[in-house]
Amino acid sequence: DAGVIQSPRHEVTEMGQEVTLRCKPISGHNSLFWYRQTMMRGLELLIYFNNNVPIDDSGMPEDRFSAKMPNASFSTLKIQPSEPRDSAVYFCASSPTRAGYTFGSGTRLTVV
């Protein structure tokens, strides 16, 4: 099992550009989570999918952020337009049950 796969590992973009982060969960895991990690705010949940359906997106900062899960093996987090304050590490995690949780390696996003 390759684990949760995120791409890209690093992303540097200019303010105003669109950014798309990708995640492939572990096969068979029916829950997928997107988290953002910053020094100031720590780890924050952005959105949570269960069986490909968004359950709670109340953590999404604003309308510039959107997330999709078109099938059980792929999810995207999009920021359009990006701003410097979006700079952070974005984690994807998947879970088969309430007890298990596997994180990807994260994407470090820098918006200049």
Add this chain to the structure above:
Amino acid sequence: AQTVTQSQPEMSVQEAETVTLSCTYDTSESDYYLFWYKQPPSRQMILVIRQEAYKQQNATENRFSVNFQKAAKSFSLKISDSQLGDAAMYFCAYRSAFWGSQGNLIFGKGTKLSVKP
């Protein structure tokens, strides 16, 4: 809403010695899971140990063990025989076991552990 508090932003331990990281949490639920995650400089989030609230026995994983005090809502992590590779950020996390809940992990702010050779 549940909260997780780690009161020690930084800790230091001598190699081969024992260190305990503190975590307290607040919840009105009776059934939940508690976790300790390790985040080395590589930034990978690695599960260290997991505790189920309805189990009274403290979880152990090799050199890592927890002291789970449900009534006090305390969940500390003990690292024995500390190694240089244990140096990392450690996060305590809570997850509800209630099926109607969101199911996400709620994290503390983390404790940065340094290991001195």
